[in-house]
Amino acid sequence: MVVGVYGLGRFGSFWASLLAQHFTVKGFTRSGGRSVPHGVSWASEEEVLSCDALFLAVSISSMEQVVGRIASQISERTVVFDTCSVKLYPISVMKRILPKEVRIIGTHPMFGPDSGRNGVSGLPIVYCPVRVDEATASEWRSRFLNMGLRVSDLSPEEHDREVAYTQGVTHFVGRVLNDLGLKPSAISTVGYAKLLEIIEQTCNDPWQLFLDLQRYNPYTAQMRVALYTSLTKIKDRLESSLEDERGNGDPR
Amino acid sequence: MVVGVYGLGRFGSFWASLLAQHFTVKGFTRSGGRSVPHGVSWASEEEVLSCDALFLAVSISSMEQVVGRIASQISERTVVFDTCSVKLYPISVMKRILPKEVRIIGTHPMFGPDSGRNGVSGLPIVYCPVRVDEATASEWRSRFLNMGLRVSDLSPEEHDREVAYTQGVTHFVGRVLNDLGLKPSAISTVGYAKLLEIIEQTCNDPWQLFLDLQRYNPYTAQMRVALYTSLTKIKDRLESSLEDERGNGDPR
Numbered sequence: 001m002v003v004g005v006y007g008l009g010r011f012g013s014f015w016a017s018l019l020a021q022h023f024t025v026k027g028f029t030r031s032g033g034r035s036v037p038h039g040v041s042w043a044s045e046e047e048v049l050s051c052d053a054l055f056l057a058v059s060i061s062s063m064e065q066v067v068g069r070i071a072s073q074i075s076e077r078t079v080v081f082d083t084c085s086v087k088l089y090p091i092s093v094m095k096r097i098l099p100k101e102v103r104i105i106g107t108h109p110m111f112g113p114d115s116g117r118n119g120v121s122g123l124p125i126v127y128c129p130v131r132v133d134e135a136t137a138s139e140w141r142s143r144f145l146n147m148g149l150r151v152s153d154l155s156p157e158e159h160d161r162e163v164a165y166t167q168g169v170t171h172f173v174g175r176v177l178n179d180l181g182l183k184p185s186a187i188s189t190v191g192y193a194k195l196l197e198i199i200e201q202t203c204n205d206p207w208q209l210f211l212d213l214q215r216y217n218p219y220t221a222q223m224r225v226a227l228y229t230s231l232t233k234i235k236d237r238l239e240s241s242l243e244d245e246r247g248n249g250d251p252r
Numbered sequence: 253m254v255v256g257v258y259g260l261g262r263f264g265s266f267w268a269s270l271l272a273q274h275f276t277v278k279g280f281t282r283s284g285g286r287s288v289p290h291g292v293s294w295a296s297e298e299e300v301l302s303c304d305a306l307f308l309a310v311s312i313s314s315m316e317q318v319v320g321r322i323a324s325q326i327s328e329r330t331v332v333f334d335t336c337s338v339k340l341y342p343i344s345v346m347k348r349i350l351p352k353e354v355r356i357i358g359t360h361p362m363f364g365p366d367s368g369r370n371g372v373s374g375l376p377i378v379y380c381p382v383r384v385d386e387a388t389a390s391e392w393r394s395r396f397l398n399m400g401l402r403v404s405d406l407s408p409e410e411h412d413r414e415v416a417y418t419q420g421v422t423h424f425v426g427r428v429l430n431d432l433g434l435k436p437s438a439i440s441t442v443g444y445a446k447l448l449e450i451i452e453q454t455c456n457d458p459w460q461l462f463l464d465l466q467r468y469n470p471y472t473a474q475m476r477v478a479l480y481t482s483l484t485k486i487k488d489r490l491e492s493s494l495e496d497e498r499g500n501g502d503p504r
Contacts, residue, residue: 108439115442124439152439159439166437166444172486173425173447179482185418187360187376187404187411190367191453192418194446195425201443211493224490230431231483234424238476241463 002026004048004078005040005055006066010205012057013037014113015083018120019055022147026051050075053140055107056082056090060212063090067097079103079136085167085209087156089216091130103132105140108159109149114201121148126159164219169227171210174202254278256300256330257292257307258318262457264309265289266365267335270372271307274399278303302327305392307359308334308342312464315342319349331355331388337419337461339408341468343382355384357392360411361401366453373400378411416471421479423462426454 001023005016008029019025020039027040028048036042048054049070058066063084074080080102084090091106098104106128111120125144129137144151154162178199185192202210214220253275257268260281271277272291279292280300288294300306301322310318315336326332332354336342343358350356358380363372377396381389396403406414430451437444454462466472 110439110441123442126439154439162437162439165432165434166440169429169432169434170441170443170447172490173429174443175486176479176482177421177425179486180417180421180478182417182421185414187362187378187406187414188418189362189422189453190375191422191426191450194449194453195422197446198443198450201441201446211490211497214490215494215497226432227428228487230428233431234427235480238424238463238466242467245463245467 001053002051003053003055004028004043004051005057006045006048006070007057008037009057009059011083011112012055014116015055015057015109016040018116018147022143045070046073049073049078051078053079053081056080059208060084060086060090060216061208063093064097067093071097071099074098074102076101079105079132079140081105081107083107083109084216085163085213086217087126087128087154087159088218091128091156095131103136104130105132105137106130106156107144108163112205114204119148122150124152125149126154127151128154128156128159130156160217161219163213164217164223167213168217168220168223170198171202171205171213172224172227174198175210178203253305254303255305255307256280256295256303257309258297258300258322259309260289261309261311263335263364264307266368267307267309267361268292270368270399274395297322298325301325301330303330305331305333308332311460312336312338312342312468313460315345316349319345323349323351326350326354328353331357331384331392333357333359335359335361336468337415337465338469339378339380339406339411340470343380343408347383355388356382357384357389358382358408359396360415364457366456371400374402376404377401378406379403380406380408380411382408412469413471415465416469416475419465420469420472420475422450423454423457423465424476424479426450427462430455 003019003023003025005012005025005027008027016025016027017037017039025040026043026048028043028045080098082090085108087106087108094104108126110124127141141151177195182196184196255271255275255277257264257277257279260279268277268279269289269291277292278295278300279288280295280297332350334342334346337360339358339360346356360378362376379393393403429447434448436448
């Protein structure tokens with residue numbers, strides 16, 4: 001079993017070195033440059049496109065371009081996986097552009113180099129066997145289970161609806177807290193310590209990922225309206241309560 | 253050593269049962285009613301006001317009224333502690349209203365029934381010996397250390413400046429997330445799990461505490477301006493990036 005990883009950015013490098021604990025892994029990156037992840041060997045684009053399995057670890061917004069670029073070269077026996085944080089969009093791109101014979105499995109490993117720093121055992125991976133025979137789908141489910149992952153079968157719709165709130169809100173809050181410049185405190189409450197961890201869990205990722213999570217998930221528009229409504233509601237309720245109390249003769 | 257606790261609300265009950273692991277504790281509440289905390293015995297107002305130490309565990313906004321009510325009855329040998337989440341205001345109230353002979357120590361246990369559910373060992377308590385002899389201040393510092401607490405000596409100003417951001421921002425974020433109605437998810441990321449814990453750490457407390465934290469801390473006005481600025485900045489940056497991309501011919 002030789003596995004290719006296409007794209008060795010922050011997530012791709014992490015994912016490749018994780019796969020390398022279980023398989024022979026070849027890595028390719030369009031930009032070149034970076035150091036090769038632990039346990040992974042460099043390969044040409046041609047080489048990774050003829051592996052038994054190919055994991056695309058490219059940004060959501062470059063999926064259409066990358067899938068277009070590899071479609072004519074990919075070997076028929078290669079199973080193609082995406083690893084995007086949204087599912088409807090990249091799956092529709094792969095189904096539309098990849099040759100009919102090429103098998104497709106959508107995945108979303110719900111972790112990255114920050115949350116998986118101390119191991120990924122028990123962490124979830126969303127699993128969408130899109131265009132693939134039962135046997136292959138079942139083999140790969142077992143392989144992910146063997147890696148210690150919790151495999152969660154969700155439809156692309158169910159996935160996107162759920163992460164719009166879970167990841168979408170978390171990243172928004174993390175960005176705001178980071179912009180505020182919050183610092184560790186010697187008299188930190190338990191709640192504040194959690195708040196600081198959210199910054200760490202979200203702000204090491206590129207802004208482009210934050211944007212793509214919003215842009216390519218059809219359910220985030222609705223989430224953002226709800227979030228802005230709650231923010232305005234709490235702000236207005238707080239400020240008007242403070243105003244009322246001031247009006248009642250309190251000197252502050 | 254007989255310790256009185258004045259006020260047996262959510263925090264007062266928790267604090268009284270914690271003290272009862274180390275001292276004889278008598279509890280009094282103006283409203284009556286509730287069940288007596290574990291290890292604590294009911295007492296009349298007169299009885300708690302003649303204990304060796306008296307912890308006021310009343311809302312910040314009722315401090316002036318309560319201190320006024322007890323000032324003429326408190327015994328001269330009683331050391332009076334407040335436990336408020338702000339320090340400048342309650343300390344100025346106690347110094348102004350309590351008889352000159354009565355010793356005063358300000359405290360802020362940086363935990364409550366939620367964050368201290370599994371024990372308080374290693375959690376911080378802010379300690380402000382305001383008007384008290386060196387020997388008594390030192391004895392009480394030792395007693396808190398014996399309870400397993402991390403005693404943090406801060407001036408009331410330093411305390412209020414720091415918690416404006418730590419507690420203030422945490423409670424604001426918790427209220428917004430709670431209003432959004434976020435739910436646990438089977439495919440939760442580590443970051444999202446932290447987000448849900450923030451709700452639990454802040455929203456079991458009464459709204460009045462949230463208001464009082466803002467109202468009676470002179471540094472929160474500045475924090476709220478900074479928070480609203482960051483919120484607006486991230487929202488605008490996000491929405492205008494999404495708008496730009498749509499303008500560039502993206503169909504979404």
